[in-house]
Amino acid sequence: MPTPATPKRRVGVLLVNLGTPDSPRTPDVRRYLNEFLTDARVIDMPAAVRYPLFQGLVVPLRAPKSAKIYQQLWDTERGSPLLYHGLDLQKLVQQQLGDEYVVAFGMRYQNPSIEKALEELRDAAVDRIIVLPLFPQYAAASTGSVQEKVMEIVSKWWIVPSISFISNFVEAPGFVDTFVTLGKAEMAKHDYDHVLFSYHGIPERHVLKGSFKGYCQLGKCCNTYNKNNRYCYRAQCFETSRLLAKGLGLRDDQYTVAFQSRLQSRLRDPWLQPYSDEVLKEFPAKGIHNVLAFSPAFVADCLETTIEVGVEFKELFEEVGGKHWQLVPSLNSHPQWVEGVVNMIREN
Template identity: 90%
Template sequence: MPTPTRRIGVLLVNLGTPDSPQTGDVRRYLNEFLTDGRVIDMPAAVRYPLFQGLVVPLRAPKSAKIYQQLWDAERGSPLLYHGLDLQKLLQEQLGDKYVVAFGMRYQKPSIESALEELRDAAVDRIIVLPLFPQYAAASTGSVQEKVMDFVKDWWIVPSINFISTFADDPGFISSFVARGKAEMAKHDYDHVVFSYHGIPERHVLKGSFKGYCQLGKCCNTYNKNNRYCYRAQCFATSRLLAAGLGLRDDQYTVTFQSRLQSRLRDPWLQPYTDEVIKEFPAKGINNVLAFSPAFVADCLETTIEVGMEFKELFEEAGGKHWQLVPSLNSEPYWVSAVADMVRSN
């Protein structure tokens, strides 16, 4: 008898997006996102009433207005359509021996529907790629937990391999370097900012391997002891990007954005992007190129927060030119980099 054709399933997962920029849809998205115990790591008895009863109702109308600025009239949410574009192009590049599915951790298309698509295709094994370069329990860890929560009910569970981090992946680094060089060719910059999504400091300390992570110089090297330390990965990515762009240490700064500190009253990873950039003009830094290397697709945190809000802060402080480097989205070199990661796993 001929040997059955063996196919590999690939599950791409990104964070999520509301179905529309209307307040009701944004509220549903925020309710699911902000009640995830890996995102807000407080007891459920406190988390649910606090966020569903107070934080989300207050935040949803404001977030909806921001999503309306981001929304494409024809294609909708950039995080969704860039993900679908990546899925299509990756499928074309990998060929018929692979089945590529795409899901979101929160809202639609769901991880469950993407896994069912792979199960229906009778794949021999599944490679799960959360589209977060740097591992964090609140992002990659949450995706991994959700995947396992679904497949535990399958009678037959295929082999599953998670690509948990690609913070130092050569293809990922070279793709962002190419994006950066294209922008640097258009303008002269005094300084480069690598702005990463922030997480509470306690998340780093909770995941510290035998107490290795101390939120200090321990992140100056990337090794087996801090392989899954989010902060160490951010600095490792930044060093590699700086090397690829030909930057000296004094020509770039690593910062963290999107904190919820005002509500949760505990420190997030520092330095904070919004505070750092306001000091640049006084230091003679007037032309800044900004990267968001924690995101591989443009979204609210890149286009709006870094591209628009930080630009306004910088200019109000006296800065002259602020430019966001577009994310990788579905650029050909990024599609090839993802294909290489899949094949090597």
């Protein structure tokens, strides 16, 4: 009798990004913000305080303003950039990995949901799942939230396959080298006095809560990247900046690391400093009139890159005497980045 064929083993891959409203209309933006800002890992307050404060006050006030910004960002044909760049990445990674893999894409908040993406992988009868949150630097409010959500969903499955997480990719060549490539392309077009690496901010308490044996002190402890701070968000941002600066051929005095998108004005709580919007206002007085800006906490263009850094920061810079401000585009579905994602998956 012929030997039965061995069933083909397949690996599931789950790519996850933060999330986006279903449309730039205020009700959809409100729904997205409600889910995002009531996540206990994003706003680590007691539920009895978090829900009334954000659902009752912050979100209703913020949603109409955010909706107007999303309208600027929205592509009339493809919708939200964070969504279509994610779907493009999924398609290209799937093509390169081939039939031995099944690649799904989900959002932590709203659609397509992580639950739907995991169902796709379960329906494909994958033998194991590799989860890649598309956040270069680990933070409890981003990568940690994705990990928690994935485990919450699969805990309800009767059969749970092996699951592994890629928790950060600060040092991954595909990540670093693609940003260097994009940066050099912009540097070839114009002479710049300075480079700003602007990262999404988080509350200082998030860093201190996750500190390994009290190692993180929000100071010189981030001057080196080691086993004690490899999951410290601030340390990872500084390490990313050092690697990018090395690839771009920058001296230490030719770049600045800063943090954006804080909610401090409402929560009266210190976030990681220095703040990008305050730092850039000081540049012209220091003789810095031409600035190249990176957003290395994001791998796809979105509201925080295109609008906040690309438009709002540009306007602030010009108001105080700056001459030229240029945002380096994000990795999106750049071929070098696609190859980098494929390599990370194969290595795991």
